[in-house]
Amino acid sequence: MRPSVRPDLARLSGYHSAQVDVEVRLNTNESPYGPPGAWRTEVAAAVAGLDLNRYPDREARALREAIARLHGVSVEQVFCANGSNEVLQSLLLAYGGPGRSVAVFEPTYQLHAHIARVTGTGVAVGRRTDDHALDLGEVAQVLAHAEPVVTFLCSPNNPTGRAEPPDVVDAVAALAPGLLVVDEAYGQFARSSALERVRHEDPEDAATVVVRTFSKTWSMAGVRLGYLVGPPEVVEACEAVVLPYHLDAVKQVAGRLALDHVEEMEERVSLLVEERGRIADVLGGLPVDTWPSEANFLLFRPRGRSAAVVWQGLVDRSVLVRDCSTWPGLSGCLRVTVGTREENDRFLEALEACLR
Ligand code: PMP
DSSP: OOOOOOHHHHTOOOOOOOOOOOSEEOSSOOOSSOOOHHHHHHHHHHHHTSOTTSOOOTTOHHHHHHHHHHHTOOGGGEEEESSHHHHHHHHHHHHOSTTOEEEEEESSOHHHHHHHHHTTOEEEEEEOOTTSOOOHHHHHHHHHHHOOSEEEEESSOTTTOOOOOHHHHHHHHHHOSSEEEEEOTTGGGSSOOTHHHHHTOOTTSOEEEEEEESSSTTSOTTTOOEEEEOOHHHHHHHHHHSOTTOSOHHHHHHHHHHGGGHHHHHHHHHHHHHHHHHHHHHHHTSSEEEOOOSSSEEEEEETTSOHHHHHHHHHHTTEEOEEOTTSTTOTTOEEEEOOOHHHHHHHHHHHHHHHO
C-alpha cells in the first residue's frame, strides 16, 4: 500500500496562473524589461570566478550587507531566500504550525493563506470593504478572536493594487498580538513603506517584518530571490528552519551586483508608474469598474460582461491577463500587469474590441 498524502493537504490546490502561448503576457506582474546589460556582463564575469565545487557562503553575508545598506538597517535584520514566497514559508515554518494561526484580510495575496495551510497553520480570514480597504473594526475583531501569531498585510495589495497608508499600518500594528508581516513585493511602486516601522521599532507594537522581492522592480523573477527586513530574532528563527546552503552562490552574486544598479531600477519604476496612469485613464473611459493602484498592475471588472468571456476574448487577441473572478471578494474581476508601452496598447485595443 502506498501512503496517501497528508489529509489536510489533499484538500488544497496549488497556486498557479494559467500559462497560454500568447504574444502579450500580462498575467504574472513581472517586469517587462530585462535586467540592465551591464549587470548581465558583471554577473557573467563574477560567476566565472566562483569556486562552484565549494558550498556557498551559508550566511550570504555580502548580499545581506548590501541589502542592509540599501535600507539603512543592520545585516542581522536581513534574511534572504529563494523568492519572497520562500521567505514567507520560512516565517511560517518558524512561527506557524499546529495550534497556531495567521490572520489575512481578503481579497489579498492567496499564498499567505496557502503557505499557512501547507505548514499546518490555522488561517483566520477577515474581509475588506467593497472597495478593498481594511476595516479596522473587522481587523480588531479578527485579531482579538484568533490571536494570530502572524498578521499579514500586503501593501500594495495583490491583486487590488491598493496600498495601506502608514496610519492604517500603525493601527494594525497596535492591534496585532504577534508579528505584523507586511508583504511589499510591489513596494517600490508605492508612495510609502513599512520599512520605516522596522527602522524605528515601537516596543509597544507588534514587531514589524517587511518582505520584498527581486522579482518585480529588479527584473529578476527568473533568479528567485527575496528577503525580509525585521528584528534580528526573526532572522535567527528563519535561519534555524531553512535548509543548509539554501541560497546558491550564483544567486548571491546576482543579487549583490543588482544593488549597484539602483538608478536603472528607479527609472524602470518611473516608466511603469507612468504607463499605469495611462492605462488607468483609458480604463476610466471604458465600461469597466477600476480601482486606484500603487503597484505594477491594475484590477478591473467589465460591466455587464462575464470576466471569463472577456478573458477568453483577450486570449483570442493574443493578450493574457489574470482571471481573479473566482477569488474571494473579486467576482467578475481581471488583473492586468503593466507592460511596455506597446504591450499596453495591444491590451487596451484588445479590451476595447472585447467590450464593443
Ligand atoms: N508576494 C506577493 C504579494 C506577490 O504578488 C508575489 C508574486 N506573485 C510574491 C510575494 C512572490 O514573489 P517571489 O517569490 O517571486 O519573490
